[in-house]
Amino acid sequence: AAAEKGGFDTFMAKEIHEQPQAVADTLRGRIDETGQIVLDEVRMSDQDFRDIDKVFIVACGTSYHAGLVTKYAIEHWTRIPCEVELASEFRYRDPVLDRSTLVVVISQSGETMDTLMALRHAKDQKARVLAISNTVGSTIPRESDAVLYTRAGIEVAVASTKAFLTQLAACYLVGLHLAQVRGIKYADEVSAILDELVASPGKIAKVIENLEPVREMARGSVGKDRVLFIGRHVGYPVALEGALKLKELAYLHAEGFAAGELKHGPISLIEDGTPVVAIVPSPRGRSLLHDKIISNIQEVKARGAKVIAICEEGDAITASHADFVIETPATPTLLAPLLTTVPLQEFAIELATAMGRDIDQPRNLAKSVTVE
Ligand code: AGP
Numbered sequence: 323a324a325a326e327k328g329g330f331d332t333f334m335a336k337e338i339h340e341q342p343q344a345v346a347d348t349l350r351g352r353i354d355e356t357g358q359i360v361l362d363e364v365r366m367s368d369q370d371f372r373d374i375d376k377v378f379i380v381a382c383g384t385s386y387h388a389g390l391v392t393k394y395a396i397e398h399w400t401r402i403p404c405e406v407e408l409a410s411e412f413r414y415r416d417p418v419l420d421r422s423t424l425v426v427v428i429s430q431s432g433e434t435m436d437t438l439m440a441l442r443h444a445k446d447q448k449a450r451v452l453a454i455s456n457t458v459g460s461t462i463p464r465e466s467d468a469v470l471y472t473r474a475g476i477e478v479a480v481a482s483t484k485a486f487l488t489q490l491a492a493c494y495l496v497g498l499h500l501a502q503v504r505g506i507k508y509a510d511e512v513s514a515i516l517d518e519l520v521a522s523p524g525k526i527a528k529v530i531e532n533l534e535p536v537r538e539m540a541r542g543s544v545g546k547d548r549v550l551f552i553g554r555h556v557g558y559p560v561a562l563e564g565a566l567k568l569k570e571l572a573y574l575h576a577e578g579f580a581a582g583e584l585k586h587g588p589i590s591l592i593e594d595g596t597p598v599v600a601i602v603p604s605p606r607g608r609s610l611l612h613d614k615i616i617s618n619i620q621e622v623k624a625r626g627a628k629v630i631a632i633c634e635e636g637d638a639i640t641a642s643h644a645d646f647v648i649e650t651p652a653t654p655t656l657l658a659p660l661l662t663t664v665p666l667q668e669f670a671i672e673l674a675t676a677m678g679r680d681i682d683q684p685r686n687l688a689k690s691v692t693v694e
Pocket residue numbers: 382383384385428429430431432433434437480481482483570689690691
């Protein structure tokens with residue numbers, strides 16, 4: 323078993339380290355020399371993509387978080403309205419779907435019953451269904467109209483890591499493809515994003531090389547009643563994902579919030595010493611967002627929180643406000659989740675290890691949830 327883990331203590335640790343390769347594999351062959359995205363295996367024509375006037379993304383758990391990130395990207399790049407929904411809620415509320423709706427279902431295993439039932443509902447309503455899955459030949463891709471496979475390889479640990487990053491990569495490809503076939507307002511931005519997407523595996527590797535400070539902070543958070551995660555824009559789904567990892571692995575109360583919502587309730591949870599992990603957007607470009615999260619950091623610090631900020635390297639403003647900073651390489655805001663998620667995975671694994679938890683097989687959880 324030790325050999326299967328490739329020298330790591332757990333499958334999850336091994337899978338965290340496989341992320342640069344997994345993302346590179348997922349991108350490989352899907353961007354041609356002219357910078358066009360080729361999704362031949364998707365079997366939807368350019369005209370099919372042009373006919374779409376609404377996108378729904380439906381998934382569970384971590385895959386749902388990948389969907390939340392994708393909403394920001396799709397709406398910005400394509401101007402097509404995009405909604406994201408938990409699969410277990412989707413079909414029970416009678417969503418408005420028709421032939422011009424694209425339903426993207428995201429499932430690592432391809433067997434999640436909630437997601438499968440949502441997909442069947444979408445097909446009954448005549449929507450087109452595109453699956454993003456890591457498991458070739460599984461039920462969800464088989465029942466979908468089209469499929470884009472992630473190439474994470476087998477993920478053994480119950481807590482999803484490399485599958486999530488490859489879902490993001492695949493979702494970005496879908497968003498950029500939609501933008502390209504529809505003729506876009508942001509052509510320059512899209513080609514810059516593509517270059518950055520191709521560069522992302524190297525940047526993920528840099529984040530992985532620099533995880534020791536996160537481990538230290540995780541050990542310093544042992545014994546706390548709760549850990550909160552805050553973010554804005556795509557940092558919000560990253561906050562949800564960081565909290566889910568910690569719940570799953572450490573059995574600790576962890577919650578992710580949109581940072582702007584703090585003042586509408588959750589800020590009352592902050593006590594002296596409560597760890598708050600803040601996902602800070604780049605100070606370049608969307609600096610308004612950056613200013614806003616700095617004020618959120620100030621608000622929680624004023625109530626005694628210990629702030630761990632995940633920020634872009636060289637972000638001196640964040641460094642001057644947070645108690646600890648973890649730096650990630652510069653990248654466009656929409657792609658940042660590929661980098662900022664990684665320290666949160668490590669935070670969870672380290673804190674859970676310090677608490678003596680079973681990392682690969684947390685209690686009460688199954689890798690693939692085949693009941694509704
Ligand atoms: C992630 O760490 C979880 N174990 C879980 O939330 C998972 O992402 C969810 O059950 C969806 O699984 P799927 O991607 O295989 O459909």
